[in-house]
Amino acid sequence: MKKIIIVGSGGAGKSTLAQQLGDKLHIPVHHLDSYFWKPNWVSISREELVDIQLGLMQQDSWIVDGNYSGTLDLRLKQADTVIFLNYPTWRCLYGIVKRRIQYHNKTRPDMGEGCTEKLDMEFFKWVARFQKDKxxxxKRKIKAASHINYIELNSPKQTHNFLQHV
Known part of the structure; x- marks a missing residue:
């Protein structure tokens, strides 16, 4: 595992796992949210996001967390491993509410500077419908990349056990 993508619903813990795995494997970690969002939640263009990712992919090793399905194919071509945090909806909703309380009026370490934590109805609905819609x-897109080592973790306990054995 040298080029790792971590995907899953908001609130599943993608960024936390990325950081823990990066520390353990001594691999640089890149949170796509921190590149995508400019201050005050202004997004960059798809072209800018593509350019950033193409630059990251040139490194010998990396961990990238974030779904961004419009550019996932770029990452899949270069990755050797995908970790899908496929947690139940209730667990992810709990995660985004907990995060909102924990980072009230603050910017998370994995987020773009100047993007204070928020929880709006649009994002809440996105997380609530992730299992059905996204x-x-x-999964289909990831499994179509036959060279990928696919790891699906369905609970925080499975994720903890996975980290213990890496």
Whole structure:
């Protein structure tokens, strides 16, 4: 595992796992949210996101967390491993509410500077519908990349055990 993608619903813990794995494997970690969001939640263009990712992919090793399905194919071509945090919806909703409380009026370490933590109805609905709307498409896309080592973790306990054995 040298080129790792971590995907899953908001609130699943992608950024936390990325950081823990990066520390353990001594691999640089890149949070796509920190590149995508400019201050005050202004997004960059798809072209800018593509350019950033192409630059990251040139490194010998990397961990990239974030779904960004519009550019996932770029990452899949270069990755050797995908970790899908496929947690239940209730667990992810809990995660985004907990995160909102923990980072109230603050910017998370994995987020773009000047993007204070928020929880709006649009994001809440996105997380609530992730298993139905996004997860099946993500799985199909990942499994179509036959060279990928696919790891699906379905609970925080499985994730903890995975980290213990890496």
């Amino acid at each position: 997860a099946p498409k993500l």
